[in-house]
Amino acid sequence: MATPVLIYDGDCGFCTRSVRLAEKLPLRARIVAWQEADLAALGTTEQRARHEVLWVGERGRVRGGADAVAALLRHCGLPWSVPGTLLSLPVLRSLAAFAYRWIAANRYRLPGSTPACALPADQRPGA
Numbered sequence: 001m002a003t004p005v006l007i008y009d010g011d012c013g014f015c016t017r018s019v020r021l022a023e024k025l026p027l028r029a030r031i032v033a034w035q036e037a038d039l040a041a042l043g044t045t046e047q048r049a050r051h052e053v054l055w056v057g058e059r060g061r062v063r064g065g066a067d068a069v070a071a072l073l074r075h076c077g078l079p080w081s082v083p084g085t086l087l088s089l090p091v092l093r094s095l096a097a098f099a100y101r102w103i104a105a106n107r108y109r110l111p112g113s114t115p116a117c118a119l120p121a122d123q124r125p126g127a
Contacts, residue, residue, distance in 0.1 A: 004029040004075060007037055007054040014107040025076045066096035
């Protein structure tokens with residue numbers, strides 16, 4: 001794969017708003033909602049894409065959740081690669097994973113969310 005791919009939940013307002021912020025970074029990657037992606041060709045599944053944001057690197061390695069966010073930041077170069085690298089360190093990696101899981105579980109309460117964010121994954125539009 002020549003260009004990395006960021007896969008997100010296009011039915012989630014919070015996720016979509018977060019991706020719009022990521023688009024402002026010096027990111028050389030394709031960004032696609034999982035609902036519009038050929039997930040098998042990208043080496044992942046719908047079940048995983050419904051669960052977390054995914055980063056598919058140039059070599060096809062799939063990272064999810066906080067690891068995906070860290071990989072995205074590292075890919076942006078300086079100064080963004082610094083927090084991306086820090087989020088990959090063992091202690092901060094655990095904290096980042098916890099924070100990611102909390103945000104994912106509460107995204108319907110956060111700014112930019114839509115009613116679809118509060119629905120269980122199998123009941124969201126496009127399910």
